[in-house]
Amino acid sequence: MAARARSRRSEQRTDGRPDARTERWREHRSQVREEFVTAAFRALGKIGPDVSMDDIAKEAGASKPKLYRYFKDKVELFDAIVDRVQDMLWERVLWSINLMSDSTGDLVRRGATEYAKVVTEYPNVFRFMVHSHFTQQMDESGRTLQSARQSARRAANLFSDAFDGDTIDDTYAELTVYSVFGAVASATDWWLGANPIQGDAMPIEKFIDYLAATVSSIAESAARLIGFTVDPTLPLHLAFSNTNTTGEDQPGQGGTSDDA
Incomplete structure (x- = not known):
């Protein structure tokens, strides 16, 4: 009897309406x-x-x-913790920037600042994350890398959306952001140190300086590999100049031109 009732309920749900x-x-x-x-x-x-x-x-x-x-298992919970941190960082960074008007240098600096602030608020959470990334079992490390890759795609799409045309190769953008995450994770591990009791290895202001310089250097080096230069004083959609074109460099093809 109960089986027939369950069957009827199952049949009633085939009309596409959600089961409350x-x-x-x-x-x-x-x-x-x-x-x-x-x-x-x-x-x-x-x-x-x-x-x-x-x-x-x-x-x-x-x-x-x-x-x-x-x-x-603990790996699945770890993955949820990483997701929470990523969402927190994205919310803070996106709230503090304007992609269309802030200079590229300011975007990097503000991103580094918000990241460092979250690290200081939740140091043991970041110790837990980076130690799992570097030292734990392969399954946990793989999940960490997968979360980083997803966030890299998210950032790459965000940067690409700042341009009017297909100016930046998505593959290079994803690889660059992924490389940035690896460098930042290593720097964070060093900054926090293995011993949670000890003080920070350097003041937060200098750590932010280091992060901003590292991120900028990786991005600028990657841009040069695909024939672009980056002007950190310009907004993101104007900061890239294509050095592969003939004549004068064209500021990121999403910018304006004299013929416009």
Whole structure:
């Protein structure tokens, strides 16, 4: 009888309309997962990068079996923590910049500043992330790299969208941003140090200077490889000049020209 009732309900859902109970479960599952991620942030702040699933469950006021109902293992929870950090960084950076009017140099500087601020707010979260990237099992490292690749594509698309035409090769843009992430992760690991008790290796202002210089150098070197120069004093859509064209350099083909 119960089987026939389930069958009828299944047939009733073939009209394409969403199942309200399924939607409520998805919303509940998403909410609980977010609560566990928030608890993981707190546990990392208190205990450090060696936090366990037991520690996170206790911080959330839940049992370990419940935690495993929403995250199949520590790697999946780690991935959700990385996603939270990425979303946080994107929100702060995009809120603080204007892609169409801020100079390219200012964009890099503000991005480095917001990143360094988040690192200082959640140092153990970043220790947890970069140590997993460099030292943990291959599965965890692979998930970290995959998250970085997704964010690299996101940044590459953002930069490409700042141009009116197909000025920048998406493949090079993705590779450049991906390389930037690797350099920044290494610098962060050094800046935070292996010992969470010790002070910062350098003041935050100098760390921001270093990040901005590193990011700019990688971007400018990559641009030269594909025949562009970058003027950091101009907005992003005007900063790239094509050195492969005949005659005078054309400022990033998304800019204006005398014939316009």
